[in-house]
Amino acid sequence: MIENPYYSPEVHGPYEMFDLGDFTLEEGYTLRSCQLAYATFGELSPAKDNAVLVTTWYSGTHQIFADVYIGPEHALDPEKYFIVVVNQIGNGLSTSPHNTDDAFSKAKFPHVRIGDDVRAQEQLLRERFGIEELQLVVGGSMGAQQTYEWAVRFPEKVKRAAAIAGTAKNTPHDFLYTETLIEAITSDPEFLDGWYECSSDVRAGLDRHARIWSVMGFSTEFWKQEQWRPLGFASEADFQIGFMEAYFRVMDPNDLLCMAWKWQRGDVSRHTGGDLAAALGRIQARMFVMPISEDMFFPVRDCAAEQKLIPGSELRVVDSIAGHLGLFGLEPDYMPQIDQHLGELLEQPA
């Protein structure tokens, strides 16, 4: 157990915990009293027919959704929907390497898969709220991986699905990219094979990890157009330190590595013996596949190829010079596009 003040309601806003009990992972380990941190917005209707699930991305929590995506001015409107944002296992708020104090703490935290998160989320929604049907599952990046997993694993429960900037089956290139992120952390001598005493001991590794994110997380054009200027930074270096490095430096390295391993292996075709078309063919949800135009590692091409395999789906490309990290809602024209697409999707019969 590491005390890390970043993982607190003071930083991320209020959330609640759900105890899954002893939760057995696909890889064959049991997390005792596994906890999911979640936040809700709006009221569940008596008929329980207005539930929306939002899943989280690598390093993200419910906070970004509360701050950017959810509100009466957005498609994710808490006046109409009961919106549940569930923090993924390993993200630091739910059960994670840094906050586990039993045999599985720190470097011994077991490997978690996207499917584990989705089973855990389904249990939370059913046991705590009696929700058996979701009007929409939506998430970005690793949240899109969870969205695909939901739509394939529980096709009868998902009425609509929106996968933003992510894939159903991770690509080889994306795996290699994530490997460089992992190595940036694990190669820091202060990482001590995961047995560091304090998250910030691995500062050099976390900073290198952040700088690799700068290369792939933003587009070539973002940097060329100096799109960090409208975000209030005075120089590239100012943005690198003040935004990218500052964002990651407070996090726990083992938590990031838990998510990175999971991200690398997101693959709904595990349900169908490796047949991606068969897996995506199971989807009953009305689905929008929403890649970001300038994404360097979930490129439109990869997402469009998957979309073609999903019955009744649509490709809705989100224009963003920022690229993948446009997900943060950095550009003024980003959320209007998201709201337009999600609004249309929510209006469609399912």
Next chain:
Amino acid sequence: MIENPYYSPEVHGPYEMFDLGDFTLEEGYTLRSCQLAYATFGELSPAKDNAVLVTTWYSGTHQIFADVYIGPEHALDPEKYFIVVVNQIGNGLSTSPHNTDDAFSKAKFPHVRIGDDVRAQEQLLRERFGIEELQLVVGGSMGAQQTYEWAVRFPEKVKRAAAIAGTAKNTPHDFLYTETLIEAITSDPEFLDGWYECSSDVRAGLDRHARIWSVMGFSTEFWKQEQWRPLGFASEADFQIGFMEAYFRVMDPNDLLCMAWKWQRGDVSRHTGGDLAAALGRIQARMFVMPISEDMFFPVRDCAAEQKLIPGSELRVVDSIAGHLGLFGLEPDYMPQIDQHLGELLEQPA
């Protein structure tokens, strides 16, 4: 001075040395008896009107050109042209950190700029061969940076120029990408601030550097289509170790860092107070700008924007799924495209 058997004619094929004398760099240091390693192909005509200069890229030497680009079956035909391939300063064959044994050895090797290489090459061609006019200057990647520098610095000497997969002014994104390569090496504890005893002591850093190259050097589609299979590899890991890591592991870390610093700062607008249009407007050569279609860090968009600023130039996009490292000629349809474009360029009056 480090003994590194990779930097030898046994590995790279025969080459000759030219002594520049005391060569003063733009950054204000003097390399004493600075050596350029070069290889020639074909015969210089009595009128000295058939000379072609080929410049080298990051980590590259004259060897790749001898093996892949030059021959009677190619546009770079030694039966017609006198082709001089000059190894850039810092590449391990020319004067470089690892082979300097004076005050400037290893970590103390001074910063070298693209302009230094081009001045050195001009001196070599003039003093050794009496060449005052080049029918063509051609290079890829950092070789393209040198090509642009030639065309802007010595406009009257360059009849034709072809810049493959590189830019006249390096982009901010490319700078950041190169920074991650540098950090992969310098963060290795065995790097010892550049004072390692043996190049291979920095093996872990060189391997991480190679794996970052895998992410940006090849395209997302190269990995997805498993284009390493036709190259004779059995798996991604086989290719990573047997190709990418093997390629870089034999090299000297300080040599790579010398080239990386230079690469980051390639910028012909240094001649015109930062005015890129004015610098490119100086070019008198017939010029083909030849980006590679799937290049992740010298994207077509950036190259095309520069091409528009060059009078009488043409944009000739080279299709390659491999991406930037398509430069190695990995694909059967790569060299035919290069030969087609260079052949047409060489036939144009200039």
